[in-house]
Amino acid sequence: xxxxxxxxxxxxxxxxSILSDEYNGRKLxxxxxxxxxxxxxxxxxxxxxxxxxxxxxxxxxxxxKRKSNKEIYNFLISKYGDWIVYKPQVxxxxxxxxxxxxxxxxxxxxxxxxxxxxxxxxxxx
Amino acid sequence: xxxxxxxxxxxLTLVCSASIINFALTDLKIKNNLVDVKxxxxxxxxxxxxxxxxxxxxxxxxxxxxxxxxxxxxxxxxKPIFYKIAGTWGNHEGSLLxxxxxxxxxxxxxxxxxxxxxxVFRVYxxxxxxxxxxxxLIFLLINSNPFSPLLPIPAQGLGLxxxxxxxxxxxxxxxxxxxxxxxxxxxSAAIASLLSEEKDKNFAKSIKxxxxxxxxxxxxxxxxxxxxxxxxxxxxxxxxxxPVENASLMPWFVMTALMHTLLxxxxxxxxxxxxxxxxxxxxxxxxxxxxxxxxxxxxxxxTFANDPSRGLYILSFLTIxxxxxxxxxxxxxxxxxxxxxxxxxxxxxLTNNWFMAFYLATVLIGTTYPIFLEVLTEAKISVGPPYYxxxxxxxxxxxxxxxxxxxxxxxxxxxxxxxxxxxxxxLLAISLNFIIFYVLKSHNILTNLIFISSxxxxxxxxxxxxxxxxxxxxxxxxxxxxxxxxxxxxxxxxINHSFSVEEDFNLKIGEKKKIENYQIFFKDVKLENDIxxxxxxxxxxxxxxxxxTQEILLPEIRIYNKPETLTYxxxxxxxxxxxxxxxxxxxxxxxxYNIKFQRKSFMIWIWISVLxxxxxxxxxxxxxx
Amino acid sequence: xxxxxxxxxxxTIIIFIIGLFFIGxxxxxxxxxxxxxxKKIDSFNLNSLTSEKKISxxxxxxNKFTLINFWASWCGPCKDEHKYLLxxxxxxxxxxxxxxxxxxxxxxxxxxxxxGNPYYLIAKDKKGKSSxxxxxxxxxxxxxxxxDLKILKKFVGPLNSSDVKEILxxxx
Numbered sequence: 015x016x017x018x019x020x021x022x023x024x025x026x027x028x029x030x031s032i033l034s035d036e037y038n039g040r041k042l043x044x045x046x047x048x049x050x051x052x053x054x055x056x057x058x059x060x061x062x063x064x065x066x067x068x069x070x071x072x073x074x075x076x077x078x079k080r081k082s083n084k085e086i087y088n089f090l091i092s093k094y095g096d097w098i099v100y101k102p103q104v105x106x107x108x109x110x111x112x113x114x115x116x117x118x119x120x121x122x123x124x125x126x127x128x129x130x131x132x133x134x135x136x137x138x139x
Numbered sequence: 140x141x142x143x144x145x146x147x148x149x150x151l152t153l154v155c156s157a158s159i160i161n162f163a164l165t166d167l168k169i170k171n172n173l174v175d176v177k178x179x180x181x182x183x184x185x186x187x188x189x190x191x192x193x194x195x196x197x198x199x200x201x202x203x204x205x206x207x208x209x210x211x212x213x214x215x216x217x218k219p220i221f222y223k224i225a226g227t228w229g230n231h232e233g234s235l236l237x238x239x240x241x242x243x244x245x246x247x248x249x250x251x252x253x254x255x256x257x258x259v260f261r262v263y264x265x266x267x268x269x270x271x272x273x274x275x276l277i278f279l280l281i282n283s284n285p286f287s288p289l290l291p292i293p294a295q296g297l298g299l300x301x302x303x304x305x306x307x308x309x310x311x312x313x314x315x316x317x318x319x320x321x322x323x324x325x326x327s328a329a330i331a332s333l334l335s336e337e338k339d340k341n342f343a344k345s346i347k348x349x350x351x352x353x354x355x356x357x358x359x360x361x362x363x364x365x366x367x368x369x370x371x372x373x374x375x376x377x378x379x380x381x382p383v384e385n386a387s388l389m390p391w392f393v394m395t396a397l398m399h400t401l402l403x404x405x406x407x408x409x410x411x412x413x414x415x416x417x418x419x420x421x422x423x424x425x426x427x428x429x430x431x432x433x434x435x436x437x438x439x440x441x442t443f444a445n446d447p448s449r450g451l452y453i454l455s456f457l458t459i460x461x462x463x464x465x466x467x468x469x470x471x472x473x474x475x476x477x478x479x480x481x482x483x484x485x486x487x488x489l490t491n492n493w494f495m496a497f498y499l500a501t502v503l504i505g506t507t508y509p510i511f512l513e514v515l516t517e518a519k520i521s522v523g524p525p526y527y528x529x530x531x532x533x534x535x536x537x538x539x540x541x542x543x544x545x546x547x548x549x550x551x552x553x554x555x556x557x558x559x560x561x562x563x564x565x566l567l568a569i570s571l572n573f574i575i576f577y578v579l580k581s582h583n584i585l586t587n588l589i590f591i592s593s594x595x596x597x598x599x600x601x602x603x604x605x606x607x608x609x610x611x612x613x614x615x616x617x618x619x620x621x622x623x624x625x626x627x628x629x630x631x632x633x634i635n636h637s638f639s640v641e642e643d644f645n646l647k648i649g650e651k652k653k654i655e656n657y658q659i660f661f662k663d664v665k666l667e668n669d670i671x672x673x674x675x676x677x678x679x680x681x682x683x684x685x686x687x688t689q690e691i692l693l694p695e696i697r698i699y700n701k702p703e704t705l706t707y708x709x710x711x712x713x714x715x716x717x718x719x720x721x722x723x724x725x726x727x728x729x730x731x732y733n734i735k736f737q738r739k740s741f742m743i744w745i746w747i748s749v750l751x752x753x754x755x756x757x758x759x760x761x762x763x764x
Numbered sequence: 765x766x767x768x769x770x771x772x773x774x775x776t777i778i779i780f781i782i783g784l785f786f787i788g789x790x791x792x793x794x795x796x797x798x799x800x801x802x803k804k805i806d807s808f809n810l811n812s813l814t815s816e817k818k819i820s821x822x823x824x825x826x827n828k829f830t831l832i833n834f835w836a837s838w839c840g841p842c843k844d845e846h847k848y849l850l851x852x853x854x855x856x857x858x859x860x861x862x863x864x865x866x867x868x869x870x871x872x873x874x875x876x877x878x879x880g881n882p883y884y885l886i887a888k889d890k891k892g893k894s895s896x897x898x899x900x901x902x903x904x905x906x907x908x909x910x911x912d913l914k915i916l917k918k919f920v921g922p923l924n925s926s927d928v929k930e931i932l933x934x935x936x
Contacts, residue, residue, distance in 0.1 A: 038642065041643075042641055042642075042643065045643065046524070047523070047525055049521050049523070051795055051901045052901055052902060055379075055381055055382075056374070057523070059374070059643065059735075060372075060373075060374035060376070062707055062722075062724035062733065064727060064866075064892075064902075065901050065902060067726060067733060068866075068891070068892040068893065068895065068896065069896065070643070071891055071892070071893050072893050072896045075893065090896075093896060093897070093898075093899040094797065094899055094901070095519060095797065095799055096518065096519065096520045096521070097519045097520060097521050097795060098521070099521060100521050100522070100523025100524060100525050100526070101523065101525035101526055101529075102508075102520050102521070102522050102526055103520075107512060107516060107518055107520070108508075108512075108520065110504075110508070111504060111505070111508045111512075111522065111526075112530075114500060114504050115497060115500045115501040115504060115530050116530075118496055118497055118500040119493075119497045119534070122493040122496050122497065123493065125493075126486070126489050126490065126493055129489070130486060430785070434789060435789075436785070436788050436789055447789050447790070450789045451786075451789060454782065454785055454786060454789065457782075458782050461778055461782075462778070465774065465775065465778070469771050510784065510785070510788040511781075511784050511788075513788065513791060514784050514787045514788050514791065515784070519795070727838075727866075728838065728866065728868075
């Protein structure tokens with residue numbers, strides 16, 4: 015049994031490696047996270063508008079200048095506001111946004127746990 | 140003329156609804172078990188008038204009767220007949236009429252298919268449902284009348300947005316409405332159940348078929364919407380977590396939870412209160428979704444033309460609906476004693492509900508939070524795909540494992556045998572995952588786990604499938620197919636995400652670009668003229684350097700004249716192994732074109748997986764009959 | 765008592781959420797960059813359209829007030845607002861910096877010779893990348909700043925007469 019468990023562990027770790035920081039992957043990832051401000055709900059990756067094309071050039075330049083994703087997002091947020099990024103930042107404004115789903119998960123888990131404890135008690139009776 | 144006929148039919152329908160409520164209230168006082176014959180006839184007439192009014196509108200579109208504002212705003216004489224008909228429900232007013240028709244038809248069908256049940260239950264269902272119908276009819280007649288006349292009668296219409304002229308989009312609303320509008324019937328039935336003696340097991344039996352029906356159609360409706368987005372919107376994606384998409388997904392989560400809970404209610408006669416809550420929640424979410432999308436409160440890519448007065452009415456209606464159902468629930472609901480075994484199927488079904496609640500909370504919060512934040516703090520934020528992906532995807536992993544284990548808890552007589560069996564399947568799943576990544580590329584831990592868990596579910600489901608066929612347990616087969624479909628869906632989305640090639644670049648005519656093992660040659664651009672549009676058609680030759688095969692792709696930029704719209708038609712070549720996807724857009728005042736090239740692995744299998752999920756629902760539905 | 769707590773909580777939450785929706789209906793959904801007001805513009809260094817000189821934020825510090833106007837010869841609404849720019853040119857407190865956006869030099873100069881030149885300096889932004897530094901997302905757009913380079917007001921779209929009145933109020 016122990017040997018099988020070790021085998022499992024080895025097979026598992028063979029599969030993992032750190033995500034590679036390819037330029038192209040970064041570029042598209044950033045494009046998809048930026049909102050096209052003059053469109054009705056599209057990222058600059060999907061939009062064909064003039065603004066999207068301008069922004070793509072700017073992001074392209076910044077990546078070439080070796081700016082990190084965070085720096086690029088912060089730069090654009092300082093110019094255009096929080097609305098331009100699709101991933102909401104984790105700050106005091108958005109605390110509830112990020113917290114509530116996990117709270118629901120936690121509360122749901124607790125309810126199921128309590129219910130199963132009750133039933134166990136009832137079952138023993 | 141059509142305007143008058145249409146309005147007259149609508150008023151007749153409204154009169155029927157009011158009469159039904161009136162006679163139903165009277166009938167409740169008669170203590171027998173026969174529903175008043177008048178109610179049958181009124182429901183039949185109501186359905187007839189409603190359907191006729193719908194066909195009147197369709198006629199208006201088909202003959203291009205521009206004396207109706209709705210036809211004028213959304214149609215054109217040169218449109219193909221198929222899209223003239225589909226144009227009927229491709230706009231706000233027409234789709235509301237379709238909405239009302241579903242409410243009415245389901246009301247009648249529920250009445251006649253439940254003859255063996257408690258009378259008070261059936262009559263209250265009729266009353267509740269007709270209150271909904273009345274609410275929507277009044278909204279339609281006052282605010283969004285599809286039969287509003289237009290004088291003087293214009294010679295030509297404004298036309299339908301060309302991106303809506305697509306077969307997938309044409310059937311998308313009807314499918315979706317049978318789904319989440321159909322959920323109105325078990326909303327009404329839930330209220331009726333609270334007010335009558337038809338509870339617990341019997342209640343579950345009365346709504347089961349309806350839940351299955353609406354769930355299966357909702358699944359198909361969502362699928363068709365994604366297929367349309369993929370083929371028509373030109374970004375190569377099929378799901379953007381856009382508010383309209385979320386509005387259709389939220390009721391789906393609750394329907395799924397409800398469908399599973401009904402199993403417990405029916406077999407073990409417990410979880411009644413929770414079932415009622417789910418029934419009430421489904422249609423509430425449907426109306427909430429409609430509110431979010433049609434009121435203009437949210438910014439979305441699929442918007443109908445927005446109008447705050449609509450929003451005001453729908454929100455008021457929603458408020459009354461929620462408050463009434465809450466008051467009735469709190470008044471009539473009795474505390475239940477929950478008694479079932481730990482570690483049994485019931486716990487797994489509760490777990491399913493638990494996860495569905497989590498997914499629902501995420502999508503609901505993500506969609507509505509920007510509104511709340513802006514109202515309270517004036518701050519404007521966007522919540523998009525990164526949020527939903529980060530929150531939801533990690534929890535798919537335990538969910539997939541549980542989906543495999545849950546249905547089989549019945550036969551866990553021998554725990555040791557069960558664990559060893561599961562262990563070998565897990566090992567197999569990990570090995571397959573390893574092979575996939577050895578052959579192609581390595582990725583991060585989350586992706587690996589997603590693959591392992593989805594493969595685990597797939598293998599388990601296949602074992603179940605063969606067991607089902609051997610034992611001839613036809614009742615389990617639909618569930619196995621749906622679960623298999625879900626496993627395949629997550630698996631293929633994972634494959635598609637990890638192993639697709641995507642690139643965004645600018646190219647001039649005659650230039651080539653190399654991306655991984657593909658070479659794209661921008662051969663030529665032609666100007667073409669069609670009946671209702673002009674197009675700039677590009678010719679691209681995509682050469683696969685590994686296999687030395689090539690494909691010719693012809694994306695277009697179309698300039699429609701009625702209405703004046705610019706669209707980008709993607710060139711898509713679909714094969715079993717991958718889709719090749721190319722869009723081209725011009726850059727103003729430049730010779731360069733912006734090209735988006737994608738090679739999407741196993742794209743078609745994503746659609747097939749969802750079809751399987753839906754198929755399970757339909758199979759289960761027809762097995763009952 | 766426990767059930768009552770559940771009831772009260774549920775009703776309160778529902779009414780609160782619905783209330784927020786009602787208020788939300790009345791808010792407009794149009795994106796704007798009002799929050800930029802009060803911030804300083806970043807330092808920049810652009811090429812002049814007409815000479816080999818460079819134009820930077822240091823030049824603007826010399827002015828009491830500057831109106832930075834993004835425009836192009838191919839832009840229709842830019843023609844509409846041009847007369848208001850010419851009107852503002854005559855005010856002694858305010859100088860107008862024109863930034864020519866994604867345009868060809870000849871077309872730009874033709875535009876100015878036909879309709880008049882309200883700009884004391886003209887910079888060029890051939891690829892449009894510099895516009896992002898100013899938080900611009902379409903043209904025409906204008907930014908009013910003072911000698912400390914602080915943004916006093918942003919105008920999205922062509923200027924109209926009430927905008928001009930507002931600028932005059934700021935620059936008294």
